[in-house]
Amino acid sequence: MRNITLADFSLQSPSCAAFIRAMREGTLPHALLITGESGTGKRTLARLCAMSLLCAAEDGERPCGVCNACVQVREETHPDLFVLRPEVPLRASDRAADKKPRRYIPVDDIRELVARAGEHSFEGRGRVFLIEQAHRMNASAQNALLKTLEEPVAGVTLLLVTDSPSLLLTTIISRCRRVSLSPWPTDYVEKELRAQGVEEGRARQAAYLSGGSIGQALRMAADEEWFALRKRVMDDFLGVERYSQVQEISARWKPRPPKKKEDAEEEEGESGGDALFDVLDELTRTALMTRLGQADAALLEGCPEAWRRMAGEAPLATFSALADAVAQARRLRESNVTWQAAVDRLLFTFARTLQPYRRRHD
Ligand SMILES: [Zn+2]
Secondary structure, eight states, X not given: OOOXXXXXXXXXXXXXXXXXXXXXXXXXXXXXXXXXXXXXXXXHHHHHHHHHHHOOOSSSSSOOSSSHHHHHHHTTOOTTEEEEBTTBOSSGGGOOTTSOOOSSBOHXXXXXXXXXXXXXXXXXXXXXXXXXXXXXXXXXXXXXXHHHXXXXXXXXXXXXXXXXXXXXXXHHHHTSEEEEOOOOOHHHHHHHHHHTTOOHHHHHHHHHHTTTOHHHHHHHHTOHHHHHHHHHHIXXXXXXOOGGGHHHHHHTSOOXXXXXXXXXXXXXXXXXXXXXXXXXXXXXXXXXXXXXXXXXXXXXXXXXXXHHHHHHHOOHHHHHHHHHHHHHHHHHTTXXXXXXXXXXXXXXXXXXXXXXXXXXXX
């Protein structure tokens, strides 16, 4: 398994490249705000930055990644690195076992940060304060932090990480250098997954569906249930050839028993529910993107021949008709009474749509 390096990040976005240049030249400002959608590598970049600032390597590329300081940053045990996060109070004495995990970073943590920022660094290379999910600082915490941002302490670097910068005070944002991470290019995500041992077809699929998030792609690639469901949907809905098969196939797709609202989050991935429609939507969208030349035809791997032929030559209206049929089925499934009828109708639609693209055996 390969670790993502600063060199990878310099390909990420212009603001990221400028940030890494400044890091190498030793001209980083005292406060940085790292933003970007989930899975774009904000936390990884913040750690690399902390490592680079505290790395003990005398010469060569920093961070070296192997010196004692680099290892300590990775393990969050470096005496000059302080990580603030909502769940864990900064002061050990506040970490009572019986307390519920916090949802916000309170002002106490920031006061503690300010006090520690005034102390001398242990190793003499400065001190780094990393605030994860910075948008979860409550209002008084943000105001307390503002003072530190206005009166920087020599040798202290603040790294704020968030995917919701709009929840921060504008005065905080304006006092930090902003580093915005973008979604990663699909082929980069795919390469990364391959490097981590994900099988080729699955890496391609997960990279394509991840929207440029490496974290999301890794989660997807590991989701056996989803890949199994996708295979079943492909076999049944894209593979249905004759109307006489509809009833038999439909019987395999039973509605779920009604569930209580609080269980809603656990429903994902279930074969009978929205997951079926999600997979059908994804398959239809991927076929359309292939048709438009915006997705690699290799993404259709495992799909029946007729589906691949359709993705290569069908008029665009075909894809919107399929998407409409799925949307209609979603509405019908609101009630278990109409569930089977909705599935039947979908199967008929797919069978009819794919009819012209089947090879004739006469
Ligand atoms: Zn090092």
